[in-house]
Amino acid sequence: MENMKRLPDAEFEIMKVVWEKESPITTAMIMEEIGDKRKWKAPTVLTLMRRLVERGFLRTEKKGKERTYYPLISKEDYLELETEKFMKQYHKNSFLSLVNTLYNTKEPSEKELDELLKWAKERRK
Amino acid sequence: MENMKRLPDAEFEIMKVVWEKESPITTAMIMEEIGDKRKWKAPTVLTLMRRLVERGFLRTEKKGKERTYYPLISKEDYLELETEKFMKQYHKNSFLSLVNTLYNTKEPSEKELDELLKWAKERRK
DNA sequence: TCTGATATTCTACACTTGTAAAATATGATA
């Protein structure tokens, strides 16, 4: 999508569920998944879904009483946008800046280090 | 600070300038630095500074006609919060997820890889 | 077909954020 924008937190919550379920998505599925955790009422969820449709993140169809939804933006594409924005805004696109910030106080785990080393070496050869 | 919250973008812009200058900070300094770029009027900047004071990011003193400001939160502390929130929310705290997202389409530069390898190796032994 | 249950839509409202005009205070200068 041209000029995709960051999602408000609540809408991103919804999208996370949408991405992890199989389409078509129903409101019931969303309610079941996060209704409890977030204590959202049905109209709240419906409002968020509607806004996501307006934003072009979902498309929707009405069958009788109920609506179904389908994602138009993939999780990968969205996370890429989000991550690039973040790296640029807070770390001048420097990965080193990021790790230094994160592990300034704490130490990285062995596992993280291993994964990272493996990843970096693979790209380098 | 207990329960520090994320800053709105405009306020973060201000903080970036605050952090890079020597305290005490004056509005004039801010205006000079980003007044042009962002085309903010003086009252806009003053409002943002006031909000930052209310949030506990700055303290301020009034000398005569003018105000001076001092940061109460360091750049390092704030970036740590921001980065941790980001990693948790968008990457389940996994670096690998982050690098895979970033370098899914593009390739990492030699320089990034070198820096990263160096960093990881240093931590490991 | 009437009725109740349920999903959706409409409407609303408070809070946050970005932005600044108008009003005011105060130091500098004539």
Next chain:
DNA sequence: TATCATATTTTACAAGTGTAGAATATCAGA
């Protein structure tokens, strides 16, 4: 000290976001 220039404070307002009550539509069953 009266006046001007300038910095600050007050006030405001539109958009965006989180949240949901009230109103409405529609399916399923009596």
